[in-house]
Amino acid sequence: MMNATIELNGLEVQLGNRTILHGLTGVLKSRAIGLLGPNGAGKSTLINTLLGFHSPSKGSARVLGLDSHANGNALRSLVGYMPENEAFISKMSGVRFVRYMAEISGLPPDQAMERAHEAFVYVGLGEARYRPVGTYSLGMKQLAKLAQAIAHGPKLLILDEPTNGMDPPARKRLIELIREIREASDICLLLSSHLLHDVEETCDEVLILRNGQIASICNLAEERRANRKFLELETIGAQATFTSTLESLGCECAVFSNGRIKVVMPDSVEIREVFKVAADRGVQIRRMNHRRDSLEDIFLNAMEQTGAADGRI
Amino acid sequence: MAVYKRRYNPYGGTLTPQWSRFFVLTRYAFAELFKSRFFVILLILSLVPILFFAGYIFVANNKTVQLLMQMRSAGLFSVENEYFIMIMVAQTQVAFLLNCWVGPVLIAGDLTNGALPLFLSRPFSRADYVLGKLAALGLLLSAVTWIPGLLLFSLQAGLARNGWIWSHMWMVVPIIFCSAIWILMLSLISLAVSASVKLRIVATGVIFISFFIPAGLGEMYNSIMGSYWGRLLNFTEMFRLILAKGFRERTGLLGPLSRNEIPVPAAWGVLILVCVLSVVILNARLKAREVVRG
Structure with missing residues (x-):
């Protein structure tokens, strides 16, 4: 059985007199986990708690099987952390x-030096590595933070808003790097971001927080698989015979006005069979949309559900 | 993750023992300090008085040189506890100045651009962090206080012979312990100020103020209340009181200390209290994250 990457057992965190995280419970098993939520949802507090910066009240x-509070030191020895805010020593060279x-x-020291050079070249800052970090642009500072996190x-790589303040090409490059890192080794990833697209491109599972509570835990890989054969059709012709034939193949059909049909197909049915049935029944397919729920749909759905606890979408 | 492969690989090599990692901070702190020419000059100047003290010890133990200088007279050159008090007073003041230059940048540099979470997100505690910075200051200030003090003691012991070392061995303890409390107090005050004030010039000013303002307030208290307990706020005087007691000084060499109204344990208590207060400030300032209380 695969060990959980992150396991939350009624996690509550208070800062001052305010409760920031309210009894979070859930298990995240994927290697790449996205952390989503609006401002003030508790994403950074959760990351800080996982790092042992805050004690649970x-x-x-548990992260990688280690209690974040009791085994903080052992846990931090497994973690590379890229913070959201500025974090560097300005006078030092990269x-x-x-x-x-x-x-x-x-x-x-000798290994650290070698790995530092490698990490810097790897993130694409090889030419700038001898310049003081304080002179770097915002995008370069983000990459330097990534370099120190992987060196x-x-x-486990924890990335808190890694693409903050980056222009689109730099953001794309960073996302590619994160995907490369994920695919090149057995490293686990926890990525917190406001940008749904970043999470969608890099993560397999998403934890959505809202007001310090879990709004949803969603396995993106499963969602993708589940929605793989969800078709929206616009047709002209004998819809009734067309849908009944599709249903005889095991499809579920919903017919709407103006010839619109929604079809959920089982794994055994391929799209070309839909075309074949349409041709046999003299139905014209004027438009076909092969669509799945985007992360945006999932996120908005989770935001709409009030008080959702640890339910899967 | 070799450069030519341009792909990420995990690290599978050996790791340094965890207990030794605080020393990485010390090493990097020294490397940064020695980049500054001003610091190197300051350090050299800090050691110049040692040469004069060593020269004096040499002359005091060399009758030929005394004859050449036509200064041979019984008791003119005496290397006893008073002489070592003088050395310690001079060098602890030098240490204070050196500390005022070095201390303010040690933590402020890490806090200015929020690097502290990077340290603390590793298997590295706040205690390790403070210990690493403290070791940098401690080693530096030791190099101008008790280490030269012991070298001068050894020089005197070697030149004097006739069992001088055995009759004066007790002085090793005050040389080390009096320096240690002074170094610890200076270092902790500096680190606390460095963790609170980012600008070097302001931090240096705050260190000076933390010594002179309480002393002034203490004197005001004494004048108004007709007491002498206000002297407890004069940290330098409390240190000299401990120094005089440690070196068994009874001749009034250290001026006001001859009055000796303040008990020595109280002086120790004040210096330890200052250290504890500095640790409390460090504990409050060195957080991986700001906690907004509401």
Whole structure:
């Protein structure tokens, strides 16, 4: 049985007198997990709690099988963290900064130096590695933060709003890098972002937070599979015989006005069979939309559901 | 993740022992400090008095040189506890100045651009962080206080012979312990200020103020209340009181200390209290995240 990447057991976190996270319960098993939610939903607080920066007032959180509070040190030795806000030492050169961080993670100085160079070249800052980090552009600083997060070879990469303030080409490059990192090794990923597209491109599972509560936990991979054969058709011709033939093949059909039909097909039926049936029955297919629920649909749906606890969509 | 492969690979090599990682901060702090020419000059100047003290010890133990200088007279050159008090007073003041230059940048540089979460998101605690920075200051200030103090003691012991070392061995303890409390207090105050004030010049000013303002307030209290307990707020005087007691000084060399109204345990208590207050400030300032209370 696959171990959970993140396991939340009634996690409650209070900062001052305010309860920020209200008894979160859920299990996230995928290697790439997205963290979504509007401002103030508790995303950063959850990340900080997983890193052991905040102590839970109730419940617990386990990451890679380790309790975030009781095994904080052991857990942090497995983590690479890219914070949301500015985080660098401005007077240090980029490569020295990354080497410094790698050494604090426990790499010997020569190994840290080698990995720092590699990480810098890998994120595409090879030419700028000897410049002080303070002179970097915003996009370069984001990449430098990513370099320090991966230099020591973590098992879990936590990225808090990694594409903040980046222009579209830089954002695309960073997303590609994140996907490459995910695919090139068995590293796990926790990505918090306001940009649904970023999460959709990089993650398999999404935890949606709202007002410090879990609005939804959604396995994107399963959703994609479930919606794989959901067709919207606009037809002209004998709809009744067309739909009845499709239903005899195992499809579920819903007929609407103006020749619009929605068809959910079982795995055994291919799209070309729909065309074949239409041709046999003399039905013209004027428009076909092969669509699945986007993450935006899932997110908006979760936001609409008030008080949704740990239900799967 | 080799450069030529341009792909990510996890790290599978050895790791350094966790207990030793605080020293990475110390090493990097020294590397940054020694980049500054001003700091190197300041450090060299801090060690210049040691040469004069060593020269004095050499002359005091060399009758030929005394004859050449026509200064041979019984008791003119004496290297006893008073001499080592003088060395310690001079070098602890040098340490104070050095600390005022070095201390303010140690933590402020990490806090200015929010680098602290990067340290604390690793297997590295806040205690490790403070220990690493404290070690940088501690080693630096040791290099101008008790280490040269012990070297001068050894020089004197080597030149004096006749069992001088055995009759004066007790002085090793105050050389080390008096320096240690002074270094600890200075370092913690500096780190607390560095964690609270980002601008170096302001932080240096705050360190000076933290010594002189309480002393002034203490004197005001004494004048108004006709007391002497206000001297407890004069940290330098409290240190000298401990120094005089440690070196068994009874001749009034350290001026006001000859009055000795303040008990030595109270002086120790004040210095330890200052250290504790500095740790409390550090604890409040060094957070991986700002917590907004509401």
